Amino acid sequence: MADRIEFDRDAVGVSAKADWEDADTFAKIGSFMSSMPSGDGVAVALPSGSNVGTSSLKSALNEYQSTMRRVVLEYSDACAILGSGQEEMISDMDRTEYQHVSNLDALAARMGGCE
Numbered sequence: 001m002a003d004r005i006e007f008d009r010d011a012v013g014v015s016a017k018a019d020w021e022d023a024d025t026f027a028k029i030g031s032f033m034s035s036m037p038s039g040d041g042v043a044v045a046l047p048s049g050s051n052v053g054t055s056s057l058k059s060a061l062n063e064y065q066s067t068m069r070r071v072v073l074e075y076s077d078a079c080a081i082l083g084s085g086q087e088e089m090i091s092d093m094d095r096t097e098y099q100h101v102s103n104l105d106a107l108a109a110r111m112g113g114c115e
Helices: 009-033 052-110
Strands: none
């Protein structure tokens, strides 16, 4: 069993780089989705009848396209936040690690333990 836990900065750096590429890819997909045909261009009105079903289909397709575009752009945001948050997380980890070691050393010194 290991007696130390170490934080692997290289592994996090690789993750951050991949996450940035993912964010860009999702942003491109979201941007492309706005140029896709809408429900109005896909569902054509029937020559006779009320076309209630066609109108419902157009509305559903438009809502689906809009929702999926928002979902894809949210994935882009999440990947960007994860990627940009890596550096901040590393510095927080270093500060926290230093603080815990300092607190443990101070406690051991007060209790007369070894350092």
